[in-house]
Amino acid sequence: MTHYSLEDHAQATSALAQIKEKWENYSGNNPNKFRAAMESAKARLLTISTELKAAGLLERNPAEERDALLDAEFPAARSKDVVTWEGRRFMKRFSPAATSLSGKTVIAWNTYWEELVE
Structure with missing residues (x-):
């Protein structure tokens, strides 16, 4: 039994996409802008995906x-x-x-x- 749902997966996917979009639209001079948030979002999505796949909720x-x-x-x-x-x-x-x-x-x-x- 997992404590994550498909909704959690959708939210994590959306959060990562939003951060990537912010990075793509960023015109400043800081190459590390949004990087910590992006890495954190990637780690969260990986954790959720792995657990949902183990539970059989994701293929x-x-x-x-x-x-x-x-x-x-x-x-x-x-x-x-x-x-x-x-x-x-x-x-x-x-x-x-x-x-x-x-x-x-x-x-x-x-x-x-x-x-x-x-």
Whole structure:
């Protein structure tokens, strides 16, 4: 059970779109204007989307479905762990989804499984 709804997802999507629109219409000289708000909105949308997809309220693409199966099979997998699943090898990967204004602190992470081809 998730504590987010499809309405929360719609609001988060709208909030991110509004911030992006403000950035596109900004004619000032500050390259970091709206960046903190944009990163925060991206992190919130990722959190909501991930939870709704796990609950089955949002549809996953085939790669996300495969990743969910791998996560269920290997829940303790850490970054760069290599596993064999259904005769194929996969590596657990992480990439920053949203960072702080300085770029040194990650606010949210994307996680995925990369298939290793030998």
